[in-house]
Amino acid sequence: MALKGILERAREGAGVPVAERDVERALAALLASEDIWRVIDLSGVPVMALVRVLYALKDLGYLDWDGGRLVLTPKGRDLVASLGIGPKLELKCPHCGGRGTALGPVEKIAAKFREIAADRPEAIQDFDQGYVTEETTLHRVAFMWSRGDLYGKELIVLGDDDLVSVAAGLTRAPKRVVVLEIDQRLVDFIRDVARKENLPIEVKQHDLREPLPPDLKGHFDAFFCDPTESLQGFMVFAERGIAALKGPGGAGYLGLTHCEASYGKWREIQRFFLEAGAVIAELRDAFNDYVNWPYIDHMRSWPHLPVQRIPGREEIWYRSALIRIELVEGSHIEERRYEGDIFSDEEAATT
């Protein structure tokens, strides 16, 4: 409720839109720096909206800047603690001028994650599986953290052969992680790991062609998924993910390849995001690297390949972009029920 109060105050007479998430982003930045320019940079909030938030925080006794530094008052520190907001992390690669990503605190759980992942169930074709490298999963979790979608947040993972839930859980950053997974082997595996490691992960066996269980609808701050790439299959994942979000400010992560999706299909998907009330906040091509799956010589495109050589397991050729969307409005989603094969369309290559 405190957040709403700050928001109302910031919006009073403001000539610009101020979003609830702007307040949260400002607070995360204020936890990371007391310098005005760093706070502007770290917050990612439009300056004219940010100054409204800063004045609102001061008026309400959460912030002070009499000494030329932006300092959260004890009341302000209590507020961020009660809201479960952590300091903004940049996690930029230091070698490319910050244009790449760094693991930061996720580095600490990397060894443990690799150890756990060593015993994972192998990818099978039935559910169009094919998991990413362990390094990719770790970078995904670091990326979510740096975007404010992990620490103190409720995350839902739709299909999790990549074990994003496990890596996220190991960081102890999220408040709650829920996994919906169709494959009983993965349900058992993740459940087992969660119990042994005492991770805040709940796993439910669920077929995403069915709408979300009602108790999960509208309950999450962020969703993560790596959809099957037929246009319909992608939409199924995106629909469920968006339906799981609490509302504006909620974020979604999705993978999308070139291997199985033309730019024409990308455009259809992007149109869907915008119509659903979301903005495309980031789109990083070739972020996700995939380990070659054992059924590669049974995939749809195999007989069409001019040279049929089975690549080494870590000889990476299948990659996907990481897309982050954020709800600006709505959402405008009505969940539908799907039937039959959602894995195939004419561009499908691996199913």
Added chain:
Amino acid sequence: MALKGILERAREGAGVPVAERDVERALAALLASEDIWRVIDLSGVPVMALVRVLYALKDLGYLDWDGGRLVLTPKGRDLVASLGIGPKLELKCPHCGGRGTALGPVEKIAAKFREIAADRPEAIQDFDQGYVTEETTLHRVAFMWSRGDLYGKELIVLGDDDLVSVAAGLTRAPKRVVVLEIDQRLVDFIRDVARKENLPIEVKQHDLREPLPPDLKGHFDAFFCDPTESLQGFMVFAERGIAALKGPGGAGYLGLTHCEASYGKWREIQRFFLEAGAVIAELRDAFNDYVNWPYIDHMRSWPHLPVQRIPGREEIWYRSALIRIELVEGSHIEERRYEGDIFSDEEAATT
């Protein structure tokens, strides 16, 4: 015309869309590797479309794979030379698993570029100027190169206080670079550098509120711009850029900040891109770093700042995302004429 022939052959009986740019991307990948998996990865073409292109190239005598390697024939090598296609460059940062960008061959011109840029005209408020770091300009050019939008291409730069044209020209990669710039100081500076260094750059003094000169309309493979960020101002740049492109496969680069644009505004802009026939191919937040401009204490947001400290010149706080769009259709752009102030809207902070 050879490209059209390959395209027609590839499309015969194809169950998937095959774009002209797919052929070009396949050829660039084939120049960089003879291995099927690397060619799939490097091309970024959907596998089911790529195999159509590969068979078309073979049928027409440009490609051979009898030895298990994909080898361009002498006729194929003549073709890529005549089309001005260069080998695909990845330019991935080796330190973050390739999630960041590397300069690659652009490194070679870095010292020269910095030497030239040392004498650049200072940023002035009249045209909402504020240039990026030299490192940023170099990374932009490397990025364009790696995306196939530089080598052998015709590039138009709309407003160039960042000196993108100069860095691009110094690489000797593009076929032609045209700059439209309103500021006579920059027109003179870039023209002067181009003459001294013998760079393939043409500079025209032009106010972008006016439609493109007719001889530039529909003549370019790619455009680059860093628009002013009022919604209208952004649209002016985007409209002119898209109108300058030859057609499908044409690419555009634009910068967009959080400092002066809410996600609501981002969404409006993205809707415009999609309606204009483009896809958002990449969106890398905080790619562009800006040097602080001398009029910082005269910018619109200054009196609203809680702490009014003038930051050091390279104390970077103003950054923008790099967006790459690509035309899938059309374009569906009708150029309009604009009047008056295009720099301001309620979210403007620096004008």
